[in-house]
Amino acid sequence: MRPSRLSNITQRALDVLFPHQCAFCGKVTDSAPGFPGICRSCLPLVPFRMGQDVKLEPVREFPIYCTSWYQGCITSAIRRFKFSDSPDLALALSSLLRYLIRSQNLDCTAVAAVPLHAARLRERGYNQSGLLAARLSEWLGVEDWSDLVIRSIRTDRQSELSDRRQRQANVEGAFSIRQDTLPRSILRMPQTVLLIDDVLTTGATLAAAAKPLLESGLAVTGVTVSSEHRAKSRF
Numbered sequence: 001m002r003p004s005r006l007s008n009i010t011q012r013a014l015d016v017l018f019p020h021q022c023a024f025c026g027k028v029t030d031s032a033p034g035f036p037g038i039c040r041s042c043l044p045l046v047p048f049r050m051g052q053d054v055k056l057e058p059v060r061e062f063p064i065y066c067t068s069w070y071q072g073c074i075t076s077a078i079r080r081f082k083f084s085d086s087p088d089l090a091l092a093l094s095s096l097l098r099y100l101i102r103s104q105n106l107d108c109t110a111v112a113a114v115p116l117h118a119a120r121l122r123e124r125g126y127n128q129s130g131l132l133a134a135r136l137s138e139w140l141g142v143e144d145w146s147d148l149v150i151r152s153i154r155t156d157r158q159s160e161l162s163d164r165r166q167r168q169a170n171v172e173g174a175f176s177i178r179q180d181t182l183p184r185s186i187l188r189m190p191q192t193v194l195l196i197d198d199v200l201t202t203g204a205t206l207a208a209a210a211k212p213l214l215e216s217g218l219a220v221t222g223v224t225v226s227s228e229h230r231a232k233s234r235f
Helices: 005-017 072-083 087-103 118-124 128-140 164-171 204-215
Strands: 035-039 064-069 110-113 149-151 175-177 192-200 219-227
Touching (some): 064 087, 072 087, 072 219, 087 128, 087 192, 110 128, 128 192, 149 204, 175 204, 192 204, 204 219
Parallel strands (some): 064 219, 110 192
Antiparallel strands (some): 149 175
């Protein structure tokens, strides 16, 4: 899963020639090592989750890992990423997920994004989780199976529902597998998919998206940038 040494050298060279704009302060500057899109000054401001708070519980039918608390600079960045036409923030946020995956030694066959409904995708212009998954696929050297799961029912926005039960009911049965896009390698079991999302509130969307993958016999590990939940809290 680790990128090659040549890829690291190439990336460092590109960072020198084309420095990134920091996702948090907006300055064009050298990125912190291992975190493209985040400057050295802002990296210490990222509210990383530590120790037992990295793995969220109770585990539903699959483990869920989260790299940061939903607060401070992360809150602002994710809101801009989702609602303010800022797809460029995928670089920085996916680098946080890469750090999480490496630090937790999460192995996988492929990554897949929690999908948007086609109508919502047209409105937003991009699937923010899909951008994260695409970056991780490239960096980790694994397949991107984001086309495998579709959001077949257009649901209300989860962000507009505050009640946990409402959120669960809203996405129940909303996701399915596209049989025409099943990769041949899926037949080689066991296979583990990292299911990527940007933020976890109640976990309802992530669980609903994971369901058809689990029913297909795949192992699923949820990976999300941010959440307010403590490891032992009920959600």
